[in-house]
């Protein structure tokens with residue numbers, strides 16, 4: 001019997017493309033956010049509200065992944081920013097190649113913000129690096145406070161958690177403080193913003209957070225460009 | 230349900246490695262799966278069995294075994310070893326280890 005010891009990441013091909021994409025995003029100073037949440041958590045609604053509030057001169061773009069339909073892209077296109085739908089036809093997640101294929105020309109033209117709406121799913125998208133700066137997990141009230149404990153992977157890997165649909169709190173038995181406690185038990189460093197896409201609650205702190213992060217990314221790219229000049 | 234994709238990547242790696250060891254048949258592949266990798270082990274085993282048959286890794290001579298090394302509090306997802314039996318000239322018992330370039 002022969003045993004061959006190998007060390008090969010199962011998703012090494014995805015990781016290779018993600019690294020290439022990350023390098024491109026670093027060069028262009030583009031802040032890329034990968035939004036992950038269960039079906040119906042409000043990822044598209046949240047991005048709609050965000051685009052609505054972005055200054056019109058912002059160079060922002062969105063790719064949105066779904067198993068089927070162009071529905072989300074149609075909703076998101078109403079705000080004047082470029083939007084592309086990725087229909088995965090059965091795949092439960094976006095992978096780095098899909099994203100790279102859909103954003104390369106945008107990056108050449110220069111982009112400050114890239115929003116990636118992943119396929120509605122709390123499990124599979126977690127494993128696929130898309131070259132993003134950070135993952136944002138969106139959890140909505142009425143999904144249950146225990147979701148961070150049941151799906152620890154995504155809460156551990158996300159830098160920011162959006163607790164959405166807080167306008168529903170008077171109507172559903174959901175204790176937000178317990179959901180936050182559960183999320184922090186998995187990831188003590190996770191930033192949390194509570195939002196409602198109906199009342200716009202929480203969108204001021206979110207837009208401020210986004211602006212700060214985008215400025216930081218842009219400054220890093222300028223420093224890099226100056227250093228390599 | 231990305232277990233089918235994972236099973237397919239693992240078998241592709243076995244396929245590549247088998248090409249480097251002509252005449253041998255892969256009998257076992259080791260996979261490390263971290264708690265946070267988001268992989269359902271039962272579902273992965275099922276996909277692996279189905280695909281291994283389809284890709285002729287599991288034949289009348291025996292089936293290709295999947296050995297899972299589960300790692301808590303980790304997001305590891307990696308192939309760690311492949312075992313072969315030497316079909317033409319059975320080796321004396323014992324384990325020879327060589328590092329593969331992947």
Ligand SMILES: Nc1nc2c(ncn2[C@@H]2O[C@H](COP(=O)(O)OP(=O)(O)OP(=O)(O)O)[C@@H](O)[C@H]2O)c(=O)[nH]1
Nearest residue numbers: 038039040041042043044045120164165196197198
């Ligand atoms: N009450 C309330 N409803 C919301 C809120 N955000 C989204 N919704 C509603 O929730 C439903 C699902 O929202 P979507 O934005 O389509 O959710 P999604 O996460 O993009 O869904 P998929 O892309 O299908 O995974 C829609 O009916 C939205 O109007 C919110 O803050 N409060």
Ligand SMILES: [Mg+2]
Nearest residue numbers: 043044072117
């Ligand atoms: Mg959506």
